[in-house]
Amino acid sequence: MSNRLATATSPYLLQHADNPVDWWPWCAEALAEAKRRDVPVLLSIGYAACHWCHVMAHESFEHDETASLMNANFVNIKVDREERPDIDAVYMTATQAMTGHGGWPMTCFLTPDGEPFHCGTYYPPVPGHGMPSFTQLLTAVTQAWAERPDELKDGASKIVSHIAQQTAPLREHAVDEQTIRVAVSTLRHDMDPGHGGFGGAPKFPPSMVLEFLLRHYERTGSPEALSIVELTAEGMARGGIYDQLAGGFARYSVDAAWVVPHFEKMLYDNALLLRCYAHLARRTGSALAARVAGETADFLLRDLRTPEGGFAASLDADTDGVEGLTYVWTPQQLTEVFGAEEGQWAAELFQVTAEGTFEHGMSTLQLPRDPDDEARWARVRSALLAARAERPQPTRDDKVIAAWNGLAITALAEAGVALECPEWVEAAVAAANLLLDKHFIEGRLRRSSRGGVVGEAAGVLEDYACLADGLLALHQATGEPAWLAEAGALLDVALERFAAEAPGAFHDTADDAEALVHRPSDPTDNATPAGASALASALLTASALAGHEQASRYRSACEQAVRRAGALAAQAPRFAGNWLTVAEALLAGPVQVAVVGQDAAARAELLVEAARQVHGGGVVLGGPPEAKGVPLLADRPLVDDAPAAYVCRGYVCERPVTTVDDLALVLAAD
Numbered sequence: 001m002s003n004r005l006a007t008a009t010s011p012y013l014l015q016h017a018d019n020p021v022d023w024w025p026w027c028a029e030a031l032a033e034a035k036r037r038d039v040p041v042l043l044s045i046g047y048a049a050c051h052w053c054h055v056m057a058h059e060s061f062e063h064d065e066t067a068s069l070m071n072a073n074f075v076n077i078k079v080d081r082e083e084r085p086d087i088d089a090v091y092m093t094a095t096q097a098m099t100g101h102g103g104w105p106m107t108c109f110l111t112p113d114g115e116p117f118h119c120g121t122y123y124p125p126v127p128g129h130g131m132p133s134f135t136q137l138l139t140a141v142t143q144a145w146a147e148r149p150d151e152l153k154d155g156a157s158k159i160v161s162h163i164a165q166q167t168a169p170l171r172e173h174a175v176d177e178q179t180i181r182v183a184v185s186t187l188r189h190d191m192d193p194g195h196g197g198f199g200g201a202p203k204f205p206p207s208m209v210l211e212f213l214l215r216h217y218e219r220t221g222s223p224e225a226l227s228i229v230e231l232t233a234e235g236m237a238r239g240g241i242y243d244q245l246a247g248g249f250a251r252y253s254v255d256a257a258w259v260v261p262h263f264e265k266m267l268y269d270n271a272l273l274l275r276c277y278a279h280l281a282r283r284t285g286s287a288l289a290a291r292v293a294g295e296t297a298d299f300l301l302r303d304l305r306t307p308e309g310g311f312a313a314s315l316d317a318d319t320d321g322v323e324g325l326t327y328v329w330t331p332q333q334l335t336e337v338f339g340a341e342e343g344q345w346a347a348e349l350f351q352v353t354a355e356g357t358f359e360h361g362m363s364t365l366q367l368p369r370d371p372d373d374e375a376r377w378a379r380v381r382s383a384l385l386a387a388r389a390e391r392p393q394p395t396r397d398d399k400v401i402a403a404w405n406g407l408a409i410t411a412l413a414e415a416g417v418a419l420e421c422p423e424w425v426e427a428a429v430a431a432a433n434l435l436l437d438k439h440f441i442e443g444r445l446r447r448s449s450r451g452g453v454v455g456e457a458a459g460v461l462e463d464y465a466c467l468a469d470g471l472l473a474l475h476q477a478t479g480e481p482a483w484l485a486e487a488g489a490l491l492d493v494a495l496e497r498f499a500a501e502a503p504g505a506f507h508d509t510a511d512d513a514e515a516l517v518h519r520p521s522d523p524t525d526n527a528t529p530a531g532a533s534a535l536a537s538a539l540l541t542a543s544a545l546a547g548h549e550q551a552s553r554y555r556s557a558c559e560q561a562v563r564r565a566g567a568l569a570a571q572a573p574r575f576a577g578n579w580l581t582v583a584e585a586l587l588a589g590p591v592q593v594a595v596v597g598q599d600a601a602a603r604a605e606l607l608v609e610a611a612r613q614v615h616g617g618g619v620v621l622g623g624p625p626e627a628k629g630v631p632l633l634a635d636r637p638l639v640d641d642a643p644a645a646y647v648c649r650g651y652v653c654e655r656p657v658t659t660v661d662d663l664a665l666v667l668a669a670d
Helices: 011-015 028-037 051-061 064-073 085-099 134-147 149-166 177-190 207-220 223-238 267-284 287-304 331-338 340-350 374-389 402-418 422-439 461-478 481-497 531-545 548-564 566-571 577-588 600-613 660-668
Strands: 041-046 075-080 106-110 116-120 312-315 396-401 448-450 591-596 619-623 644-649
Touching: 011 075, 011 396, 028 041, 028 075, 041 051, 041 085, 051 064, 051 134, 064 134, 085 106, 085 116, 085 149, 116 149, 134 149, 177 207, 177 223, 177 566, 177 577, 207 223, 207 267, 207 577, 223 267, 223 287, 267 287, 267 312, 267 402, 287 312, 287 402, 287 422, 331 340, 331 374, 340 374, 396 402, 396 422, 402 422, 402 461, 402 600, 422 448, 422 461, 461 481, 461 531, 461 619, 481 531, 481 548, 531 548, 531 577, 531 619, 548 566, 548 577, 566 577, 591 600, 591 660, 600 619, 600 644, 600 660, 644 660
Parallel strands: 041 075, 591 619
Antiparallel strands: 041 106, 106 116, 312 396, 396 448, 591 644
16 A cells, blocks of 8 residues: 655645555546546545544544555545645535535545535444444445435536536626615624523634724724624634633634634734734724733734745644643642642633633633733733643644735734734735745745745635735835736736636636636635635735726726625625625725825824825825836825825825824825
């Protein structure tokens, strides 16, 4: 049995390289082998930080008898969903269609042509809770394939046809003031009034929805929009979903009150939340939001940054096979660190109880109030961090994913400017350089790399869009024209290669990508922005920064894309947060602020004021007059030899101003 996963760039695949299962990576040769043997494909999809993926691996894939059953009757393919989101999207849609739900690990049985005929998620080693054991399922599928293969193949073809019908482009629908008002009203109705967030357990950080509501508040002054943001942001920041010692957010909370997280920490969550908290701090002056933004940025730079300058995908949910082992505490453990008096103070502060808030009498750390004694708090936090560092630590999936790094670049660049932390901008520059140097091959983007070695998987739409958005943020943060040019190149490829036949609709894979049984095209914003909504965001920003001809083309493409997602925004705003964020920027103009001055020091005060005041989605850029390759500064001279700020909204411009007070007045005007 050959070990075909040993040379993978995916840490998740490498985790399975020594299984007794005869795994194949996803490839044409694997499907050809299934045809040659006339057996089904068993497709297993997961990711490195997934707790239940580890559980199923230990229970089944490391078990010799189970592996023998798999090897004898199937061609077994293992896929990292983060490395191949296109494959994951196709078979997740099938799983949801067959079962009504989805998740990881995902277990799909396919014909040798790749068409799914039975899908599910986790299967236990013994039957229970209405589920068959994994070996029972394997036996049943093997028997069905032997006795009625034509029936299974016919059913699989019908499933593929159903998927194609269900994923057709949405009808066009304007995202206007009325749509926005309805979305805000729906979100207010769905909000948990006690803890913030939306719905019940499990509860996920609604970062894009919060960004939309914050932009809506900026544009309209809506107190209800701001109240939803503030309640949710505080609930998350004070709950166990947030790492009260080292910063950074876990993937989601298993309860409605943000107390017990699913402990994996994902790059995309923390990038999106860093951006949101930084914008909240910029807009409201919230000390809590500023602290959380700073600690989250520190987490990215300390725990997820790779030696090459990129950002790793995640930290594992498990430590030594135990979920949350690194992070949870008992009162006795706190006493062992501090002694009785200080240990009791820490237990009360962090809500660590004898009964426990997690499992086996353990508690997550919450911070329902800011300590009155800041010096004491700093000592306690430092001591707990030191004690925690002595524990086993979760493993890190250190592959660098283009889209998620794009989100991190955007967040660090914007937060670095808004909160005046230039080291964050420098980190964003390093990550962008890595992606352009390693992932951009012959004019096309690759999805991932590890250790500076780029993988084979082609970039999908979100990779092009999120990286373009990040480069546009760097163009504003640094004034360097090269970032604008590189972003434009990515956007041009995206518009050419990913556009669908319906105007404004986009596929998630390029027109020359590997052909799967269905070409995925998911418009919904879920854990990350939809590829199409991320593209719309980048197109709108580019339209405010590029030269006239490109600007018109980019804006038109953005407006078409938003109209195509209008029905989703109107009917399910929780799954259209990024679309609504883009729509808010469209309604606001977006605002453009160009600050001209002969040197950075002369421009500084005006730039800081603009960065503090400009509406979300607006652009702020400074540089010398007529800076080469910077269209926003063209034809904008100094005023009486003094630095000047030019403010435009959409296609209407104000007179230039030369003082901070006058700039504040112009930006505050409707």
